[in-house]
Amino acid sequence: MTNRDAISSALDALRLHKLRSALTMLGIIIGVGAVIAMVAVGGGAREQVVAQIRSLGSNLLIVTPGNVTAGGVRMGAGAASSLTDEDAAAIMAEIPGVQVTAPNMRGTGQIVAGGMNWSSAVFGIDAGWFEARDWDVEFGRAFEPEEIARGAQVVILGQTVARNLFGGIDPVGQELRIRNVPLRIVGVMARKGQTTWGTDQDDVAFVPLNTARQRVLGRNLANARAVGSIYVKVLEGENISLVEDEVKTLLRQRHRLQPGQEDDFSIRNLADIAATREASARTLALLLAAVAGVSLAVGGIGIMNIMLVSVTERTREIGLRLALGARQWDILRQFLFEATGLAAIGGAIGVMLGVGAAYLISNAAGWPLLIEPASIVLAVVFSGLVGVFFGWYPAHRASKLDPIEALRHT
Numbered sequence: 001m002t003n004r005d006a007i008s009s010a011l012d013a014l015r016l017h018k019l020r021s022a023l024t025m026l027g028i029i030i031g032v033g034a035v036i037a038m039v040a041v042g043g044g045a046r047e048q049v050v051a052q053i054r055s056l057g058s059n060l061l062i063v064t065p066g067n068v069t070a071g072g073v074r075m076g077a078g079a080a081s082s083l084t085d086e087d088a089a090a091i092m093a094e095i096p097g098v099q100v101t102a103p104n105m106r107g108t109g110q111i112v113a114g115g116m117n118w119s120s121a122v123f124g125i126d127a128g129w130f131e132a133r134d135w136d137v138e139f140g141r142a143f144e145p146e147e148i149a150r151g152a153q154v155v156i157l158g159q160t161v162a163r164n165l166f167g168g169i170d171p172v173g174q175e176l177r178i179r180n181v182p183l184r185i186v187g188v189m190a191r192k193g194q195t196t197w198g199t200d201q202d203d204v205a206f207v208p209l210n211t212a213r214q215r216v217l218g219r220n221l222a223n224a225r226a227v228g229s230i231y232v233k234v235l236e237g238e239n240i241s242l243v244e245d246e247v248k249t250l251l252r253q254r255h256r257l258q259p260g261q262e263d264d265f266s267i268r269n270l271a272d273i274a275a276t277r278e279a280s281a282r283t284l285a286l287l288l289a290a291v292a293g294v295s296l297a298v299g300g301i302g303i304m305n306i307m308l309v310s311v312t313e314r315t316r317e318i319g320l321r322l323a324l325g326a327r328q329w330d331i332l333r334q335f336l337f338e339a340t341g342l343a344a345i346g347g348a349i350g351v352m353l354g355v356g357a358a359y360l361i362s363n364a365a366g367w368p369l370l371i372e373p374a375s376i377v378l379a380v381v382f383s384g385l386v387g388v389f390f391g392w393y394p395a396h397r398a399s400k401l402d403p404i405e406a407l408r409h410t
Contacts, residue, residue, distance in 0.1 A: 011341065017310075021342060024306045027299025028346030028386065029353060032379045034291070036354025036371070041361050042286075043370035059099075060132065061232040061244055063087075063251070066264040082264040084225040085126070085209065087254060091230065092128075095246045097238035102128040102231040103209065107217040111205060113165040113176035120161050121204045122178055124212020132231040140172040140187030143208055151210030155183040158202035162188045178205060181215045244269055299346065300390035307339050307394035315401065322403035332399035339391020340384055347383030351376055 015021075065082045088103040105124040110117055123129075126148055130136065137156065147154055155176065162171050171185045192201035209227070213219050220226035232247060234240045244267055251265055321331060355371060362369040 020306060024302050024342055025299075025346030025349070027302045028343050028383050029299075029350040031294075031297075031299050032347045032350025032383050033354035033357060035379045035382075036351055036376060037357040037361065038291075040354070040358035040369060040371045043372065044358075044362050059234040059236065059238070059240055060270045061234065061240070061247060062268045062270065063230040063232060063247065064228070064266050064268070065226075066262070066266050081220050081223040081226040082255060083227050083230055084223065085227055086225060087251060088126075088128075088227070088230045090254060091232055091247055091250060094250060095243060097235050097243040097246070099233045099235045100128040100131045101233075102126060102132040103227040103229075104129060104231065105209065105212055105217060105226075105228040107212070109179045109205075109216065111161060111165065111176055111178050113171070113174065116165045118161055118164045120158075122212070122216060123204060123206050124209040124217060125206050126209045128233075129206070129231070132233040135192060136190045137187040138190040139170065140185070142187060143206075148208040148210065151208055151214050153181065153183045153211060153215065154186045154208065156187040156189060156206040157185060158189050158204040158206075159191050160200055160203040161205055178207070178216055183207065183211075183216075240269060297386070300343070300386040303339050303342055303387060304390040304394060306342075307335060307391055308397070310338070311335065311394050311398045319401065319403045319405070322401070328399040331401075332395045335395035335398045336388065336391050339395065340387035343383045343387025343391075344380070347380045350383070351380060354379070 063083060083103070085103040088101040092098055092101045103126060107122050108119060109122045110119050111122075125143075127143065127145060130142055138159075140156070142156070143152075143154060146152075155178065157165075157171060165171065165176065166174070171188060174185050175182055176185065177183070189202070189204075189206075194200055207216055213224070232243070234243045248263070248267060252263065255264055257264065322328075355376075358371060359369060
């Protein structure tokens with residue numbers, strides 16, 4: 001018997017028992033489909049997390065004010081007015097690994113343009129903000145250094161604000177009011193999207209830092225030079241954790257904090273956050289793939305069970321083949337091809353269903369779809385190996401039957 005004859009015989013046996021073959025393949029179909037779908041969805045979720053973290057700015061440290069204690073009562077993080085734009089300048093000047101610093105302050109305000117109005121976040125920024133955040137102006141221009149220095153009444157809008165106030169009209173050159181302060185629009189930012197915690201980064205308006213202090217948001221009464229936070233972008237290739245330690249040491253010196261005294265600021269390392277969230281997404285994807293692997297194993301056991309039943313049902317046929325001169329290897333090969341065929345066909349159907357399920361899940365969740373060809377090849381090959389592994393024992397048992405005893409079987 002040639003391999004072609006063995007394959008043809010195996011396919012004929014599968015066609016004779018269509019329902020049984022379909023039910024046997026079901027476990028493999030579900031397992032392979034789950035592997036493809038979960039790996040694709042998990043990869044897409046991981047890419048979304050990385051993209052969201054990257055949208056905040058790469059190699060970024062965020063320095064925020066710490067707590068303040070008054071009368072023995074700790075007021076919580078951000079209560080102190082401990083950071084100033086002089087701190088940002090010192091970090092830039094004294095720490096070699098820093099690419100740029102961006103002191104800023106944040107508030108909210110009602111923005112009015114013509115007959116439209118929109119409540120949005122308002123940021124006071126300096127020239128380093130756009131470089132620190134890796135954020136470009138799509139229409140118009142960024143602030144001029146002279147506008148930042150003198151606190152000019154100009155504003156740059158995020159796309160959400162521009163869309164809600166002006167619709168499809170180009171807002172560059174038009175005027176609006178924030179907290180009744182008239183400002184001229186000089187630019188509109190490129191789309192940034194949501195953060196990992198769901199905040200719309202495009203729902204924002206930017207004004208020069210001095211403009212925010214003097215006119216829009218107001219000065220901090222405790223410290224006229226205070227800022228809400230300082231973004232510190234680290235040079236590519238530098239050790240961001242080492243730069244973080246240097247920033248901490250410098251700020252403690254500038255704020256005259258004694259050894260053992262609590263920091264009056266805090267530092268968030270976005271690289272650590274990105275690594276943690278990406279690791280979490282990867283772990284979830286591996287967990288889901290492991291569950292899918294269990295489904296494949298269950299499907300393999302189903303193949304073994306059905307093949308053992310098939311050997312029992314076809315004992316006389318096996319005896320007849322052996323009596324007519326078939327070798328044990330021919331019988332083994334025939335049943336092994338049959339088991340592998342069940343697994344391979346189930347794997348192919350599972351791939352199609354898995355890709356479809358991944359597409360539907362990614363659309364429903366709003367995640368990017370990331371289907372790696374390697375995962376498809378691996379799933380199909382693994383399903384075939386499942387067929388070989390679980391089909392070997394029934395095939396071996398069939399090949400070892402005694403022809404005389406097999407012919408007597410009823």
